[in-house]
Amino acid sequence: MAWSAPMTAVASSVFTAAQFNTFIRDNLNETAPGKATTAGSHFAVSGINEISERLSQTASVLTSETTTATGFTDLTTVGPSVTVDTGPCALVVVHGSMENSGAGSARMGYDVSGATTIAAADNRGVGVFGVAGAGAIHSGVAWHTDLTPGSNTFTAKYRVSAGTGTFLSRRIVVVPM
Helix, strand or coil, rough: CCCCCCCCCCCCCCCHHHHHEEEHHHHHCCCHHHHCCCCCCCEEEEECCCEEEECEEEEEEECCEEEEECCCECCCCCCEEEEEEEEECCCHHHHEEEEECCCCCCEEEEEEEEECCCCCCCCEEEECCCCCCCEEEEEEEEEEEECCCCEEEEEEEEECCCCEEEEEEEEEEEECC
């Protein structure tokens, strides 16, 4: 249900129960306090005169794992991964410690599945380049405005340009709008 513009009061007119329910009760139920059901959530505009409760999610995989894949893939322990209800936008943060056994790169990105399908890509992730054993901790942030509203799953994916990539302390945070 959406918020509706209140009626204009007219002197000496009767304010009915139906008018009270429509313009006072129903509109109050459309406010953030009226819709709030989860501690820590926030609200986003989801339509004209309409808000939706959103809850950010985070997940982590702390084990050290490797890949030699040159295309984005899962590691032995898939993810981390979170599923959130989004509108058309979300802020995504990936974070991890990574290194490469040679002179190649080690990259962490993510894909989106569910209401939206987006493949993992280098421009939505983080990476380390260069000398073998020169591991680093990186975080990357991406702002999506291309999501289909609904339940979307964000799953971290990994790749190298050459050599063996080692990844640990992997995290993903999604703030849906």
